[in-house]
Amino acid sequence: xxxxxxxxxxxTSPLLPDLDEFRELLKDIWNxxxxxxxxxxxxxxxxxxxxxxxxxxxxLFTNGTLPLLTALQALRITxxxxxxxxxxxxxxxxxxxNHCRPVFVDIDPKTGNLDPNKIEAAITPSTxxxxxxxxxxxxxxxxxxxxxxxxxGLKVIYDAAHAFGVEKDGVSILKQGDMSTLSFHAxxxxxxxxxxxxxxxxxxxxxxxxxxxxxGITNEVTVVGPGINGKMDEIRAAYGLLNLKQVDEAINxxxxxxxxxxxxxKGVSGISCFSDMPGxxxxxxxxxxxxxxxxxxxxxxxxxxxxKDHNIFGRRYFYPLISSFSTYSGLPSASRENLPNAHRxxxxxxxxxxxxxxxxxxxxxxxxxxxx
Ligand code: T4K
Numbered sequence: 406x407x408x409x410x411x412x413x414x415x416x417t418s419p420l421l422p423d424l425d426e427f428r429e430l431l432k433d434i435w436n437x438x439x440x441x442x443x444x445x446x447x448x449x450x451x452x453x454x455x456x457x458x459x460x461x462x463x464x465l466f467t468n469g470t471l472p473l474l475t476a477l478q479a480l481r482i483t484x485x486x487x488x489x490x491x492x493x494x495x496x497x498x499x500x501x502x503n504h505c506r507p508v509f510v511d512i513d514p515k516t517g518n519l520d521p522n523k524i525e526a527a528i529t530p531s532t533x534x535x536x537x538x539x540x541x542x543x544x545x546x547x548x549x550x551x552x553x554x555x556x557x558g559l560k561v562i563y564d565a566a567h568a569f570g571v572e573k574d575g576v577s578i579l580k581q582g583d584m585s586t587l588s589f590h591a592x593x594x595x596x597x598x599x600x601x602x603x604x605x606x607x608x609x610x611x612x613x614x615x616x617x618x619x620x621g622i623t624n625e626v627t628v629v630g631p632g633i634n635g636k637m638d639e640i641r642a643a644y645g646l647l648n649l650k651q652v653d654e655a656i657n658x659x660x661x662x663x664x665x666x667x668x669x670x671k672g673v674s675g676i677s678c679f680s681d682m683p684g685x686x687x688x689x690x691x692x693x694x695x696x697x698x699x700x701x702x703x704x705x706x707x708x709x710x711x712x713k714d715h716n717i718f719g720r721r722y723f724y725p726l727i728s729s730f731s732t733y734s735g736l737p738s739a740s741r742e743n744l745p746n747a748h749r750x751x752x753x754x755x756x757x758x759x760x761x762x763x764x765x766x767x768x769x770x771x772x773x774x775x776x777x
Pocket of ligand 1: 418495588
C-alpha cells in the first residue's frame with residue numbers, strides 16, 4: 406500500500422472533503438459527543454441525498470454490501486435469484502449469505518448488463534427475485550426486466566453501486582424495481598470512505614429497513630427480528646455531506662475525461678468503448694475499453710501489463726467472472742456455454758483511469774501508450 410502514489414496513475418482516486426470544513430464538522434461531533442446511531446449528520450445526509458437523487462426514502466449503511474443483504478431480507482427473498490455474473494463478487498455473495506441460490510444469466514454486450522431476453526428461460530417455480538446490476542453506471546433495460554418481473558410475480562432489487570446520480574429521460578434510475586442499493590466506497594463517484602445506502606419507495610418499508618439495520622430493535626425492551634448492525638456513523642455522514650457539495654463538479658470533470666478518451670481512441674483499430682446511451686445522464690463512474698486482440702495486435706493482458714510498466718494502473722473489472730469463482734463455479738448456470746457474452750467481455754475489458762483529479766497530461770499519457 407503506497408503512502409504516496411503521486412507518480413502512479415490509478416484507476417480511481419477518492420473525492421475528498423475540504424479538510425478545514427471537515428475539521429469544523431468534527432469539532433461539532435466532538436462537542437455534542439453523539440457519534441453514531443441516527444445522529445444529526447446521519448439524518449441531514451439522508452435528507453440531502455433524497456433531494457439530490459430525487460428519491461422519496463433512503464437508508465444509510467456502513468458499506469454497499471449490507472444494503473444488498475438487507476434488501477433481500479426485507480423483501481423476504483427465498484429460493485432462486487436471477488443475477489449477472491459480470492459484477493463485483495458482493496452482488497452474488499449477498500444472495501449466498503441469504504441462503505438463496507444464485508442463477509446466472511448472460512449479459513447484453515451493448516451495455517454489460519443482464520439481458521432481459523434471456524431471463525425467462527432461467528425462471529423456475531423456485532425463482533422469487535431478479536438482482537441486476539447497472540454495471541459501470543449504464544442503466545439496465547428496466548422496462549424489459551420489470552415486464553418479466555410483473556408477469557412472473559418476481560421482486561427486483563437493482564444493485565446500483567455504480568449508478569449514483571444516473572438518470573434516464575430525466576428520472577432517477579434508482580426509482581426502478583422494488584429497491585436499489587448504492588455503494589459509497591472510496592472508489593465510487595460519491596464516497597463516504599466506506600458507506601452505502603438502500604433506496605426505498607414507501608414509508609413502511611423504510612421503517613422495516615431502518616429496523617433491520619439496527620439489530621431489529623424497536624425500543625429499549627423490544628427486538629422484533631434478527632437484524633444486523635449496518636448504521637452509518639456521524640464522521641462518515643459529515644464527510645458525505647461535504648462531498649455531496651462537490652459531486653456535480655467531480656462528475657463534470659469525469660465527463661471531460663470520458664470525452665478525451667472517446668475522441669482519441671475512436672480510430673484505434675481493435676479498441677472499442679460503449680456508445681453514449683440516448684436520454685441517459687451518466688455519472689462516468691468507470692471508463693471500460695474492450696480489446697480485440699487480433700485487430701489490435703496485442704492481447705488484453707499484454708496491454709494491461711504494458712500500461713502498468715508505464716505506471717498506469719487500470720483494472721480488469723470484472724475479470725474473472727463471479728461464476729468462475731469456486732463458490733459458484735459448480736452451479737449449472739455458471740457454465741461457460743450459458744454465459745458467452747459475459748466471458749467475452751470479462752476477457753477483453755480494461756477500465757482506464759477515471760476520476761475527477763486526472764490531468765490532461767495523465768489522460769494523454771494513457772492514450773499515447775494505447776495508441777503506440
Ligand atoms: N455491488 C457492486 C456492483 C460493486 O461494484 C461493489 C463494490 C459492491 C456491490 C459492494 O460495495 P462495497 O461494500 O464495497 O461498498 C473496489 C471496491 O472495494 C469495491 O467497493 C468496488 N465495488 C469494486 C468494484 O472495487 P478494488 O479491489 O478494486 O479496490 P482497490 O483497493 O484495489 O482500489 C482500486 C484503486 O483505487 C487503487 O489502485 C487506488 C485507488 N484507491 C483505492 C482506495 C481504497 C485510492 O486512491 N484510495 C483508496 O482509499 O475494489
